[in-house]
Amino acid sequence: MKGLIFDLDGVLVDTAKYHYLAWREIAQELGIPFNEEDNERLKGVSRMRSFEIILEIGGRQMEEAEKERYCAKKNERYLTYIKKMPKSEILPGVRPFLESARRAGYKIALGSASKNSRLILERLELTDCFDAVIDGTKVSKAKPDPEVFLKGAQELGLAPADCVVFEDSQAGLEAARAGGMRAVGIGSPERLPQAEVCLPGFEGVTAEEVETLLARA
Ligand code: B16
Ligand code: MG
Numbered sequence: 001m002k003g004l005i006f007d008l009d010g011v012l013v014d015t016a017k018y019h020y021l022a023w024r025e026i027a028q029e030l031g032i033p034f035n036e037e038d039n040e041r042l043k044g045v046s047r048m049r050s051f052e053i054i055l056e057i058g059g060r061q062m063e064e065a066e067k068e069r070y071c072a073k074k075n076e077r078y079l080t081y082i083k084k085m086p087k088s089e090i091l092p093g094v095r096p097f098l099e100s101a102r103r104a105g106y107k108i109a110l111g112s113a114s115k116n117s118r119l120i121l122e123r124l125e126l127t128d129c130f131d132a133v134i135d136g137t138k139v140s141k142a143k144p145d146p147e148v149f150l151k152g153a154q155e156l157g158l159a160p161a162d163c164v165v166f167e168d169s170q171a172g173l174e175a176a177r178a179g180g181m182r183a184v185g186i187g188s189p190e191r192l193p194q195a196e197v198c199l200p201g202f203e204g205v206t207a208e209e210v211e212t213l214l215a216r217a
Contacts, residue, residue, distance in 0.1 A: 001182070001211045003163035004101055005152045008112035008135075010043060010168030011186050012094050013124060015114075018081035023054060026074045032058030040191075044169030046113050046142040047071050075116075082120060090124050093203030098129040101207035107131050109152035111165065111172075113143055132156055143171040146179030153181070164214065170194060182214050 009015040020039045027034035038057055042050040051071050055062060062070075102108060109132040110117060117135035121127045132155035134148050141147040146160075153163045165176035168186045173194035176183040185195025192198055196217040199205060 001106070001162065001164050001207075001214065003107045003109065003153060003156045003158040004207060005109045005111045005149055005156075005163055005165045005176075005181070007044065007165070007167045007169065007172050007186075008110060008114055008117050008120060011091070011166050012126065013085075013089055013091060013120060015082065015085075015089075015120065016043060016168075018078055018085070019050075021081060022074050022077040023050065025077055026051075026070055027054050027058070030054075030058060030060065030070075032060065044113055044143045044167070044171040044175075046136060047075065047115065049142055079116070079119075082116060082123065085120075085123060087124055090126070092201055093205065095126070095129075097202040097205060097207065098126070102129065104207060106207050107156040107158060109134060109156050111148045111152040112136065113139075113148065143169065144174035144178060146175045146181075149176055149179045149181055153179075164210065167195075168192075184210060184214070 006012055024034055032054055034054060034057060041053050048071055051067055098108060108130050110130050112135045115136035132152055134151045134155065138151065139148045149165050150160060153160045160180040164182040164184055166184050166186055167173045167176060170192060173183045173185055173192060177194060183194060183196050185192035185198040186201060187198060189198040197213045
């Protein structure tokens with residue numbers, strides 16, 4: 001294991017709740033029922049695909065241009081939450097994990113579907129922790145396609161097999177496996193059956209310990 005590739009939303013920071021709040025407002029406006037269980041399907045998938053899933057739930061169809069307008073509106077709402085987000089919303093143990101992994105010589109990349117990832121890393125003062133940032137502005141295929149993680153490995157100058165992906169979404173874990181990388185789920189094994197190893201989070205864990213768990217998996 002030479003490279004660590006991190007998803008952003010739900011792994012480094014709990015932005016998933018803000019995505020949910022913003023989408024719920026849009027769904028309400030359209031009269032589409034939308035709950036936290038439905039929201040699970042939106043994790044890790046692109047903004048447009050998320051909206052299409054909401055339309056599917058409501059049995060609705062829409063012209064491309066109108067879909068774009070709703071996606072832009074959702075993002076405006078989402079950004080109002082993100083701009084108020086305090087630094088303390090970095091998930092527990094994340095910063096020490098990243099810092100100690102860097103000191104131990106691992107290369108670190110971000111592999112996120114979000115087009116807002118640069119802004120979020122800046123707000124959390126995490127930008128300097130990354131050797132490479134691959135996000136929704138740099139990829140054309142959404143998770144579960146492995147493009148985002150393969151580009152991450154490439155920018156780190158590493159083979160996919162030497163990288164481990166940390167993900168909270170099913171689509172993201174499928175992408176990691178499809179790309180030939182090791183896959184660590186952040187969350188419960190029941191919710192994330194695609195993961196080789198699951199961690200509840202990063203508190204009290206080191207990259208070396210993750211490497212040991214993967215060797216046994
Ligand atoms: P944006 P990740 C994903 O980020 C989220 O999990 C997903 O819910 C969201 O729709 C997607 O980013 C796009 O985000 O609207 O900010 O471009 O989990 O891949 O870091
Ligand atoms: Mg995520």
